[in-house]
Amino acid sequence: MPAATDGLGARLLIAAALLIALVTLVVPLALIFASAFAEGWAAYVANIMQPDTLHAVFLTVLTAVIVVPVNMVFGIATAWAVARYDFPGRKLMISLIEIPFSVSPIVAGTIYLFLYGQQGLLGPTLQSWGVQVMFSVPAIVLVSLFVTAPFVARELIPLMQAQGSEDEEAALSLGASPWQTFRLVTLPNIRWALLYGAVLTNARAMGEFGAVSVVSGSIRGQTNTLPLQIELLFNDFNVVGAFAAASTLALIAVATLVLKFLLERHAQ
Amino acid sequence: MPMTSLQRRRRVMPGFGLSMGIALTYFALIVLLPLVAMAIKTASLGWEDYWKIVTAPRSLASFRITLTAALAATVVNAVVGLLFAWVLTRYRFPGRRLLDALVDLPFALPTAVAGLTLVTLFAPNGWFGRYLEPLGIKVAYAPLGIMAAMFFTSIPFVVRTVQPVLEDLSADVEEAARSLGARPWQVFALVIWPVILPAFLAGTTMAFARSIGEFGAVVFIAGNLPMVTEITSLLIFIRLDEFNYPAAAALASVLLLVAFLLLFLTNSLQARVLRHARRD
Amino acid sequence: MAQGSLRTLALAIGVATFAPAAHAEVDTILNVSYDIGRELYAAIDEQFSADWQAEHGAPLQVDQSHAGSSKQARAVVEGLQADVVTFNQVTDVQFLADNGFVAADWAERLPNNASPYYSLPAFVVRAGNPKGIDDWDDLARDDVQVVFPNPKTSGNGRYTYLAARAWAGEAFGGDEAKVTEYLQKVFANVPVFDTGGRAATTTFAERGIGDVLITFEAELAAIARQYGADKVQPVVPPTSLLAEFPVAVVDKVVDARGSRDVAEAYLDYLYQPKAQEIIVGFGNRVNDEAVMAAHADQFPPVRLFSVDETFGGWAKVGEEHFAEGGKLDEVFVAQ
Numbered sequence: 001m002p003a004a005t006d007g008l009g010a011r012l013l014i015a016a017a018l019l020i021a022l023v024t025l026v027v028p029l030a031l032i033f034a035s036a037f038a039e040g041w042a043a044y045v046a047n048i049m050q051p052d053t054l055h056a057v058f059l060t061v062l063t064a065v066i067v068v069p070v071n072m073v074f075g076i077a078t079a080w081a082v083a084r085y086d087f088p089g090r091k092l093m094i095s096l097i098e099i100p101f102s103v104s105p106i107v108a109g110t111i112y113l114f115l116y117g118q119q120g121l122l123g124p125t126l127q128s129w130g131v132q133v134m135f136s137v138p139a140i141v142l143v144s145l146f147v148t149a150p151f152v153a154r155e156l157i158p159l160m161q162a163q164g165s166e167d168e169e170a171a172l173s174l175g176a177s178p179w180q181t182f183r184l185v186t187l188p189n190i191r192w193a194l195l196y197g198a199v200l201t202n203a204r205a206m207g208e209f210g211a212v213s214v215v216s217g218s219i220r221g222q223t224n225t226l227p228l229q230i231e232l233l234f235n236d237f238n239v240v241g242a243f244a245a246a247s248t249l250a251l252i253a254v255a256t257l258v259l260k261f262l263l264e265r266h267a268q
Numbered sequence: 269m270p271m272t273s274l275q276r277r278r279r280v281m282p283g284f285g286l287s288m289g290i291a292l293t294y295f296a297l298i299v300l301l302p303l304v305a306m307a308i309k310t311a312s313l314g315w316e317d318y319w320k321i322v323t324a325p326r327s328l329a330s331f332r333i334t335l336t337a338a339l340a341a342t343v344v345n346a347v348v349g350l351l352f353a354w355v356l357t358r359y360r361f362p363g364r365r366l367l368d369a370l371v372d373l374p375f376a377l378p379t380a381v382a383g384l385t386l387v388t389l390f391a392p393n394g395w396f397g398r399y400l401e402p403l404g405i406k407v408a409y410a411p412l413g414i415m416a417a418m419f420f421t422s423i424p425f426v427v428r429t430v431q432p433v434l435e436d437l438s439a440d441v442e443e444a445a446r447s448l449g450a451r452p453w454q455v456f457a458l459v460i461w462p463v464i465l466p467a468f469l470a471g472t473t474m475a476f477a478r479s480i481g482e483f484g485a486v487v488f489i490a491g492n493l494p495m496v497t498e499i500t501s502l503l504i505f506i507r508l509d510e511f512n513y514p515a516a517a518a519l520a521s522v523l524l525l526v527a528f529l530l531l532f533l534t535n536s537l538q539a540r541v542l543r544h545a546r547r548d
Numbered sequence: 549m550a551q552g553s554l555r556t557l558a559l560a561i562g563v564a565t566f567a568p569a570a571h572a573e574v575d576t577i578l579n580v581s582y583d584i585g586r587e588l589y590a591a592i593d594e595q596f597s598a599d600w601q602a603e604h605g606a607p608l609q610v611d612q613s614h615a616g617s618s619k620q621a622r623a624v625v626e627g628l629q630a631d632v633v634t635f636n637q638v639t640d641v642q643f644l645a646d647n648g649f650v651a652a653d654w655a656e657r658l659p660n661n662a663s664p665y666y667s668l669p670a671f672v673v674r675a676g677n678p679k680g681i682d683d684w685d686d687l688a689r690d691d692v693q694v695v696f697p698n699p700k701t702s703g704n705g706r707y708t709y710l711a712a713r714a715w716a717g718e719a720f721g722g723d724e725a726k727v728t729e730y731l732q733k734v735f736a737n738v739p740v741f742d743t744g745g746r747a748a749t750t751t752f753a754e755r756g757i758g759d760v761l762i763t764f765e766a767e768l769a770a771i772a773r774q775y776g777a778d779k780v781q782p783v784v785p786p787t788s789l790l791a792e793f794p795v796a797v798v799d800k801v802v803d804a805r806g807s808r809d810v811a812e813a814y815l816d817y818l819y820q821p822k823a824q825e826i827i828v829g830f831g832n833r834v835n836d837e838a839v840m841a842a843h844a845d846q847f848p849p850v851r852l853f854s855v856d857e858t859f860g861g862w863a864k865v866g867e868e869h870f871a872e873g874g875k876l877d878e879v880f881v882a883q
Contacts, residue, residue: 099527101481107306113622149295165281210379217623234384237770388754393755
């Protein structure tokens with residue numbers, strides 16, 4: 001429930017938030033679009049419509065489409081296990097889940113090389129079976145899963161712990177099946193946190209650069225994601241093209257937020 | 269012990285096997301297995317070599333720079349994040365939706381773009397830099413720039429962890445407190461704060477953890493002078509470029525260890541806070 | 549297209565790719581290259597594919613991968629299926645040779661140490677050259693700020709370091725203490741070490757940092773085109789260092805794929821006058837005298853040191869200078 005906004009304190013807080021947002025978020029975004037449109041609409045469209053850039057958009061969206069649902073399932077399962085039960089190693093598990101956040105993206109990519117590369121632990125065995133994971137789309141999906149694994153779980157755990165399990169217990173005692181309880185009681189209770197988690201996962205999966213750059217092989221038109229394509233354009237002195245490509249990522253982010261807004265409306 | 273009754277009650281909940289199964293399998297495959305691969309690489313160094321690499325003056329300087337900047341960025345993030353989350357959930361004002369949408373921007377931008385954007389803004393001839401530099405405030409190519417990049421790339425964490433909890437917090441309790449004569453700050457300190465504290469802690473730790481690993485955004489704005497503005501991630505990158513995997517893994521292991529200890533600490537703290545809250 | 553997307557989707561869901569089996573008709577090869585060679589190789593590949601089609605009556609596509617040279621070498625060793633590599637550092641091809649991906653005698657297989665073109669570190673200064681910077685000694689002046697990429701992460705930066713050292717070695721008659729002192733001064737004049745050459749260029753040209761940028765001569769034309777003669781101007785110093793751009797067939801991959809003939813034809817093509825013209829058009833120097841004579845006005849005469857003669861070869865340079873705790877660290881870290 002929103003409180004009244006007429007108090008002086010409230011106005012000061014809102015003003016402070018808007019001012020900070022202006023400096024830290026709006027101005028950088030404005031700079032990106034200003035740079036993207038520095039040579040006008042026609043150049044902007046031409047830059048976006050480049051086949052390599054379009055393929056990069058496709059690959060980036062494809063990655064997100066796979067990564068988001070998978071990590072949602074993982075996140076719900078983990079949060080359920082951690083928030084609803086006590087078991088030995090529970091605290092350790094909560095901490096371990098967050099490890100991918102603290103791993104430098106470059107290192108995240110490199111540890112996948114240690115695992116699936118030709119000099120790695122599993123790479124040679126997989127190669128002998130004719131399976132190549134590195135420098136292909138599966139590798140990009142795998143590291144994206146890694147870097148975004150904690151988001152949903154980390155959104156859900158504090159919320160589910162704060163909520164407790166009384167609602168579910170009530171439903172169960174009234175004869176609801178476990179699945180019904182989950183769908184009709186748990187899911188509505190956690191929907192906002194789940195949504196925020198999914199939105200963050202999506203944003204990060206699309207924007208990830210360091211980890212993907214290590215494992216993708218950067219073959220243009222094949223394994224270049226949008227962030228890699230942006231670097232390529234930057235290295236071509238095509239600053240306008242680079243920012244144009246970056247602006248599409250910003251637009252996709254805004255689009256997911258519009259989607260969230262619509263879902264919110266629908267829920268009300 | 270209050271735990272046992274809680275535990276017994278919780279055991280009634282179904283789905284333990286299923287959720288644990290999914291969580292552990294996935295976790296082992298996606299997160300643990302690669303980490304084991306790294307551990308094996310690190311272990312190929314002897315203890316003596318490992319110690320020599322991580323205590324070299326240049327490594328130590330990079331740890332100091334990285335951790336100080338990350339800490340500063342996290343403190344700012346904690347305050348700003350809390351402010352954003354509060355304003356977004358509590359008030360209706362023009363531009364609220366836009367602000368809500370903008371919060372995720374730092375994640376959506378590839379870190380290199382974020383770094384490039386920030387350095388363009390803070391360079392001596394940039395939109396911000398041209399006003400800051402005459403005042404003697406140097407951001408681009410200075411330690412302050414590292415902090416700015418870390419702050420920017422982890423803005424969403426605190427906001428997005430606190431926001432759902434605030435959203436979920438029923439207004440009844442607050443109104444009850446208020447009707448009983450509590451002042452606004454008392455309502456916040458005594459009613460709201462204890463509830464959002466676990467999420468707040470989770471958010472700030474994530475922001476910190478992300479900051480110490482940040483690479484792409486920082487290298488653009490840092491200046492990368494050894495001993496002065498060189499972060500650990502860059503040093504790792506350099507070792508990788510020299511094909512010196514064990515040294516890279518050794519440096520990475522230090523960051524990991526710091527982050528892990530911190531995460532474990534806050535999670536324990538969080539659990540204690542929660543137990544207190546439940547006992548009331 | 550639809551089929552392509554489906555295939556990618558199937559791959560992504562976890563049905564992993566199967567390594568391409570050896571077969572006779574190879575219609576694509578992969579050239580794994582350094583980060584700033586995209587425009588150059590896009591131009592060469594287009595011409596090569598057209599000529600191949602005309603000669604063999606079959607299409608041939610050259611796929612390109614671009615990133616930092618050392619990172620690319622690492623990727624090939626970890627399984628990136630490169631038929632050929634075109635790098636900007638000899639050490640990166642040598643790394644492939646040391647790991648058995650490229651024959652040990654790779655440098656003798658093609659002319660000029662297997663480098664179809666070369667370049668050299670040169671200067672870019674502010675328009676009008678207000679600080680009068682025209683040789684290596686100016687870089688150590690107290691009133692000069694210098695920008696070049698991090699020698700630890702960039703081949704461009706490593707060449708700069710070696711060129712400055714080679715000049716100093718001669719100027720100070722081999723007095724090691726004076727050389728070190730000079731280099732320390734130069735490094736102390738650098739306010740920013742970007743990780744790559746193009747990032748350093750942006751720092752210099754767009755942020756207005758520094759009085760002189762040091763980068764490959766091949767970059768000068770693009771920089772002048774991008775930023776205009778009213779902002780920056782090139783200066784080629786009287787002496788510099790030979791920077792080779794070595795190429796090699798990745799034997800391990802081409803033998804598995806059966807693409808050796810095509811890969812070798814591609815590298816040979818780089819030495820043909822047609823390709824050499826394109827290469828020169830992008831500001832690189834070549835050894836083809838006829839081509840160079842036609843572009844004499846583009847390239848002022850420079851006396852070049854070579855790594856082999858001045859420093860005793862790349863293996864020695866790696867050990868003495870670039871290894872951790874080597875001579876580079878003496879002037880770079882100990883500031």
